[in-house]
Amino acid sequence: xxxGSAVAFVxxxxxxxxxxxxxxxxxxxxxxxxxxxxxxxxxVRRVVRRVVETDEAPATVAAASATPAPSAATPxxxxxxxxxxx
Amino acid sequence: xxxxxxxxxxxxxMRLLAEGVNHEAIRxxxxxxxxxxxxxxxxxxxxxxxxLNADPRPTVPASPLLRAAVGAALWxxxxxxxxxxxxxxxxxxxxxxxxxxxGGPRVALADALAAAAPRAPASARPDARWRAVRIDNRAGTIxxxxxxxxxxxxxxxxxxxxxxxxVLAGARRLVVDCGGDLCVAVGSGAAPFEVTxxxxxxxxxxxxxxxxxxxxxxxxxxxxxxxxxDGRPAHHLLxxxxxxxxxxxxxxxxxxxxxxLEAEALAKAALLRGLAGARRxxxxxxxxxxxxxxxxxxxEARVxxxxxxxxxxxxLGATA
Numbered sequence: 399x400x401x402g403s404a405v406a407f408v409x410x411x412x413x414x415x416x417x418x419x420x421x422x423x424x425x426x427x428x429x430x431x432x433x434x435x436x437x438x439x440x441x442v443r444r445v446v447r448r449v450v451e452t453d454e455a456p457a458t459v460a461a462a463s464a465t466p467a468p469s470a471a472t473p474x475x476x477x478x479x480x481x482x483x484x
Numbered sequence: 485x486x487x488x489x490x491x492x493x494x495x496x497x498m499r500l501l502a503e504g505v506n507h508e509a510i511r512x513x514x515x516x517x518x519x520x521x522x523x524x525x526x527x528x529x530x531x532x533x534x535x536l537n538a539d540p541r542p543t544v545p546a547s548p549l550l551r552a553a554v555g556a557a558l559w560x561x562x563x564x565x566x567x568x569x570x571x572x573x574x575x576x577x578x579x580x581x582x583x584x585x586x587g588g589p590r591v592a593l594a595d596a597l598a599a600a601a602p603r604a605p606a607s608a609r610p611d612a613r614w615r616a617v618r619i620d621n622r623a624g625t626i627x628x629x630x631x632x633x634x635x636x637x638x639x640x641x642x643x644x645x646x647x648x649x650x651v652l653a654g655a656r657r658l659v660v661d662c663g664g665d666l667c668v669a670v671g672s673g674a675a676p677f678e679v680t681x682x683x684x685x686x687x688x689x690x691x692x693x694x695x696x697x698x699x700x701x702x703x704x705x706x707x708x709x710x711x712x713x714d715g716r717p718a719h720h721l722l723x724x725x726x727x728x729x730x731x732x733x734x735x736x737x738x739x740x741x742x743x744x745l746e747a748e749a750l751a752k753a754a755l756l757r758g759l760a761g762a763r764r765x766x767x768x769x770x771x772x773x774x775x776x777x778x779x780x781x782x783x784e785a786r787v788x789x790x791x792x793x794x795x796x797x798x799x800l801g802a803t804a
Contacts, residue, residue: 483704
């Protein structure tokens with residue numbers, strides 16, 4: 399009798415262990431999802447770069463235009479866009 | 485990264501000013517503008533538009549780009565009730581506009597104004613020949629009466645600016661400048677652009693428009709101006725009803741609209757309508773008019789969409 403009980407106990411224990419290991423503890427039900435890992439903080443260094451391309455040397459500014467043609471020597475702030483007769 | 489690319493195309497100075505796009509997108513936009521120039525220039529005998537105009541058949545196969553350009557021109561004609569008319573090429577050439585006028589005016593604007601015909605508003609051709617033009621996108625053809633030649637020059641730059649902006653969609657801040665016709669796009673949270681309106685007589689700043697999106701275009705007499713063989717001044721904005729250059733009392737009109745194509749059409753229509761008509765044309769979204777005497781007038785928008793007009797004296801007015 400004792401031997402049979404011991405075998406049955408070990409079998410039930412093994413089954414329960416398997417359930418718990420699988421995350422389905424019968425005492426507490428389905429386990430809560432693991433808390434989301436805290437978001438990694440990534441430090442981004444913002445690099446501002448400005449690309450100026452011109453085909454030709456800046457032409458003489460036309461009479462009706464107030465926009466200087468940008469060149470390699472253009473200051474950091476781009477010239478304001480200009481609407482004009484075309 | 486901010487790209488600021490300038491180049492010459494369509495006989496004009498072009499500029500792509502864009503933040504937050506890569507170099508390939510800039511290159512693609514420029515390639516598109518060059519293709520539009522090559523395919524739609526009426527000054528290139530090998531352009532598709534020139535071949536269409538030389539084709540004796542009433543129905544001619546046409547590429548999607550040519551169909552789009554002609555479609556845009558017809559849309560502008562409809563939108564302006566025939567004032568922006570793409571069928572005036574014979575008149576333009578009769579007045580001497582047979583080649584590119586890139587490089588600036590041949591006549592000073594002030595001298596031309598002094599010698600010009602009496603001022604009068606322009607009006608549409610009663611026969612509205614543009615209505616006879618048909619586009620069949622399924623068949624890929626354009627049909628027009630034999631001999632009727634088309635000029636898409638009045639709307640191509642606006643269309644091109646909109647198309648190039650589409651290629652650069654996603655930019656944080658963007659201006660596509662096609663010879664002074666601008667397509668502006670600003671992403672959420674980014675600062676709007678301050679667009680300068682150039683004075684046609686002096687080139688100085690006439691007004692400033694704070695623009696967060698849409699089209700801004702100016703139509704005026706200052707750039708494409710020449711003398712006819714008889715000495716009379718001529719320019720490229722014709723009165724459709726007479727076929728003669730329109731002297732309406734305005735030398736420049738700047739319009740705002742949801743697209744650059746529409747802004748370009750409205751700017752031309754405003755200038756052609758003359759002062760009273762221009763105020764009505766620009767009244768919905770606002771704009772700027774410059775009178776023959778150089779006076780600058782801002783037109784208040786009936787529909788406010790966040791644009792602000794800042795005059796040189798600091799006064800504010802509502803625009804687009």
